[in-house]
Amino acid sequence: MAQGQTDNRKLTKGVEEVFQQQKERDTQANAKALGMPYANLMTIPVNPDLADILSKEDAIEAKAALYFQVGKRLRLAVLDPTSEKTKALIDRFRVAGYTLEVSLCSEESLKAGHKIYYTETYQKQEEMKNVVEEKDLGTYMKEIESLKDLKAKIEAASFDKALNYIQIGAYKTHSSDIHFEPEEKQVVVRFRIDGVLQTVFDITPKAYAGVLTEIKYLSHLKLNIVNMPQDGQYSFLVNDRQINVRVSTLPTHYGEATVMRLLDSDQANVTFDALGFEGSALERIKEATRLSHGMVLVTGPTGSGKTTTLYSMLRCIDTKAKKVITLEDPIEYNLPGISQSQVEEEKGYTFATGLRSILRQDPDVIMVGEVRDVETAETAVQASLTGHLVFSTLHTNSAIESIPRLLNMGVRSFVLAPALNLIVAQRLVRKLCPACSMTSAITEAEKSTISETLDSLQKRGIAVPALPTELKHPKGCPVCSDTGFKDQVAIAEVLPFDQNLRDLILSNAPMPQVYDYIEKNLKMTSVREDGVLKVVRGLTTLEEVDRVAR
Template identity: 40%
Template sequence: RESNNAMQMVEGLGEDDDLLRVAQELPEPSDLLESDDDAPIIRLINAVLTSAVKENASDIHIEPYENRLVIRFRVDGVLKEVLQSRRAVAPLVVSRIKVMSKLDIAEKRLPQDGRISLRVAGRAVDVRVSTMPSGHGERVVLRLLDKHAGRLDLSHLGMDARTQATMDALIHKPHGIILVTGPTGSGKTTTLYAALERINDNTRNIMTVEDPIEYYIDGIGQSQVNTKVEMTFARGLRAILRQDPDVVMVGEIRDLETAEIAVQASLTGHLVLSTLHTNTAVGAVTRLRDMGVEPFLLSSSLIGVLAQRLVRLLDPATKEAYRASDYECSVLGVDPADPPTLYRVPDGLSAGEGYRGRTGIYELVPIDDSIRTMIHDGAGEHELERYARTLSPSIRDDGLRKVLAGDTTLEEVLRVTRGD
């Protein structure tokens, strides 16, 4: 493969190669520039990657400023600085990453995208590389995608038993559209992959069109959008429908053309899974109507909508119990005369500490005959929302349940559900 060299480089990294120590041992930038030896920069990048994988970071940000180079990790959805180095090191780091990801090292005026496959600290990791010109040199963001898809299981995503059972029933239906909604970074793609893994039993032809492919799943035909050659979601979806599929996953419904093909595919006997950027489940209905999908087509094709967010989980080793305040009782809908025990991050921990990992909070609305009639008749979002609450709790309600269970904080749930 194109990244064999990169894989060998990181495979050879010792566990004791501490990031800060490697950075401190870097030779002077002037010596690095004059030398043909890339080893110090390679060791620094290896240490950054290994540290990021150990911390379960989702992204590495490499940011040059006027007098310094800053490296930050996004861990559990929050950015934290892990290293500052000399400004002159930045172009050397960026050039080496470009070599590893097969990008044009001479092109510094335009954004570029690439990919590296690595084995870091014993784990196979795909790295998506994105460069962006800035006033002080190129910024680079590395998105780390753990290729170990074994954790892509519906039972590991934090759904309660009822939601998981309903979702399981929906994805085993022979046809219809299932939508997963939420803002960027709310775990929609992970949920879709987990759903595909659940039904990937060699009895169905499952095909996807994605932008980009984040995880490769054995037994599923995955295609990637490529706008340079006009391979759009709509074009890919049309082609997939000529490949005798049973199940189709479209990374995102971005326009009317894709939406209409998805609807027609579901009406002709295919199960279609996709995502939309809306805050609530019923908001997906409004968004598709606003795009121009006819209500009678929508009502006959949609079978379920799952809205979701990710909240940080409290670290069981450090979380602190306390009695809920009157305000917290009012938010939780409990009697302040008998306040429940909640948990929080203790004082004295720095930002980001006190949490370990994330879980989903969900609102799943199965489309029954009543809501189908309402969609067909053009019911407004508030009316649909009122009826949806009779079918399932809201996304905030699911979050509040996790607060009462001691899994997360009220602050976390309110942070990710404020716009709902």
């Protein structure tokens, strides 16, 4: 019986081999008829590194397999050269500057070529790295003296080099985002520098197509999908610093718009002083990080530096003695000594469910990226009442506004009141460039704005500086890429909770009464007032403060 089965298998195998040989001969004949070379990938060992150039998704969709590369010369085997998807892939390679030799192969052969996607190295490689060689880095750095030099460099460079110029240009100017915006005749490239978008240059649609292909390869996006939004990521190394890049594409009228967010790992090491917290605000924050339980919230709109502040707080905690777990969406920077987990909505790992899982891990300190719903809010509040120090963020404009926001969400006042320790609301303003800022006499309008703020602060018992006679203004120089500003600083309000304030919330006192108590008793400087104080000290301008905190 067993013998018979073996014989049958041998026989089947033999028949298959004959069939396959016939198929290969047919493919060979077809190739000849089409005037193309024929390839048999079953007999060629394919280098798994080629998976870096052609993603698994693209290879399967275009029914194509790469099997040879020398520099920018590639050999591609395809099942059907007339297929639209195959043709689109070939075009994209050519646009990206590759020379291509396309050969015909059989279905079995294609399968063999796709084996590289099932090897361990490919499976492990979740994220690609774009490493700028040390010797090239110096050249790039030197060549990009100013943003103006970039355009010429990019247009003259090959597409992979062009992307390096753009990345390093963005890195050198401390940009947080790179935007590519296709218009009718050109693609506008803008950098977000210190929170403000600056148009850097425009490039031809052809150059953009090449750069975009490079970006898509690196971030594992599907090359041939242009009519749907896609998200991906990769990282590049510069001066031993890993910069993570989050890529997002969006179909627009004139083609795909791309935004790249650069997350510099060093940003996680910013100190409170560098952030702009000082005096009693800084004292109050540091004190809150030493508590054993309760809730600390950081509020503000997107891009107001909430994450950086939260990370700075977490870094104040002794992680050797305390277990710190975070739940983030997404994890922006890696923090040593801290267990960070990422929300995955599609897998059912939400803020609410994730928070419950985290609580089973016996943490001392928890950071929940964002409180968006009542379930998360209640769980976070409960956790802070049962011996955990909880940090989180809310999208509110002011610290005080967070109280009615949480109550309106459905958190009950008798659990909220005892839980709250501290609420920080913040914005980021650009700092005047120290190399070029100019001083001029204060105008009547400036004088009235500033004295109004100083008077109000003084009335509440907060120490204020004298009314200045002159103020600093932006000019522009090579140090600040002609923007007049360099780096950002937080302007913030820090609301501490005392027993009286808790009692007011507990007794459901009307909000105006709560506001009145805070104003008269807690010596809190508002976001705008903190901004004006930083104008007086020559750190920023009234226009900047107005821009973010009117």
